[in-house]
Amino acid sequence: MNKQDILQYFDKHYSDRYKVYSSSIKSEKDNYFFMAKGDKEKNLIILAPLNLANKFEGVNLEEKIVDENKLIIKKCYLNHLNISLLREIFPHLNPSFCGLRPSFGTGDRLGIATPAHLQAFQGKVIFPILAQQSVREMARTERNWQKVLDDAIWGCFEAGYEGPFGADADHVKEIKDLKDAVDCGYTMFTLDPSNFIRNDIEKLGKQELDQLYNQIPDSKKIEGLYLSKSYKIKGQELIFNEKSLKEIILTYSEAINHVVKCYEFLKDYKKCNFDLEISVDETPTVTSPLAHLFVVSEFKRREVNFQNLALHFLGDWQKGIEYKGDVKQFAREFSLHAALSKSIGGYKLSLHTGSDKFSVYPIFARETGGLCHIKTAGTSWLEEAKVVAMKDPALYREIHRFALENFKKDRASYNLTTDLSRIPDLDKISDGELASLFKQNDSRQLIHITYGSILMAKDNVGKYIFKDRIYKILFDYEEDHYRELSNHIRRHLELLSN
């Protein structure tokens, strides 16, 4: 039997119950594996001898004699055990090291977006980081490292994808979370040392500063390495004078120590190559070129092998909407950071909150010469909510009203200028116009930041109010879901690859 025979056979006997994802069919020896979609769920279907079939969890559909061998056709669940077995059989389903290739992260809060993301990557020379979730997002979606990674790999399997991809444990602050992510098989780790970055330096008087400074064990030694040293970058001279150096050391030294500690742990615990990103983007102030130069020099001096660095770049980086600020000024400042990173060499610059920052992408890609990584997440959720608005207007209206009620509480952890009064009155727009709400910044942010509340909301008997219905709509209208989402992500990727 070959792939075609399998398809024909399955279609003939099971097409009333299942639709096969034909690109998912894979064979190993004489065994076949593919994804099929039923009324309510997707399943892995395997055609294999009894001893192999028995390893997978599921239900036997039939026994079949092929070339005198007895094969079992089994319908298996999309669970952790089954995907682990598939990963052993098909090594391309394991995430891998990205290194300095240009890369793009597609966070997927619902865990069903990977096939659409992969469509968008088709034909692009950009390394996909398909599993990417932060500790914060995990809490808000009631998911965990393993589930996020498993979902992305099931998506790869469904799409028949055999190329490389990465898995990013994003914004990790503690070693215990790093350990869990390593145990689950993540290949990329984004360290967030923001708890160790001092943000009160400007408020302190000279005496206090001196006192703090003298408490840093290596401050004199570090001072000797940088003081009065000057660096010529793009015709501009960067020089550490006593004041600026002191401030930078005070601001970052604890954070650098924390990163070194995390890196040592990873090097020891993760037995193979991994991507390391260091992110100082969630700081109150913009990262100066001098601070950039200092932290990178210190990481190099202390032998931290990292691939990506996320800085707090100039401008207003709000969730799910275009860059706010002067793009030309951003371009000028960013070109200095890019030149700096190229002259030091060996790492990429990473852009967080990259969703929908279309005006910035060409600058980012050009100035870094492709040594760049971008993270998006919320924008995929917004496309999914848009599809709900298109296909089940009544459900969307409920979600929208609920979001309005929860916005005040949920906005606390975000930097936003959202003005709810600018959102059109839901009672005054027709069903057909609901999707156009997703073109308006305020309503985008309304749905963007309330995702956790929307997904977790339960009624008084403990049943999800929206979550299951959202999944069902996207399941029933999968083609629309994949089309809208892949078109949207493709717009991002095209700006990077031109």
Ligand SMILES: [Zn+2]
């Ligand atoms: Zn970030």
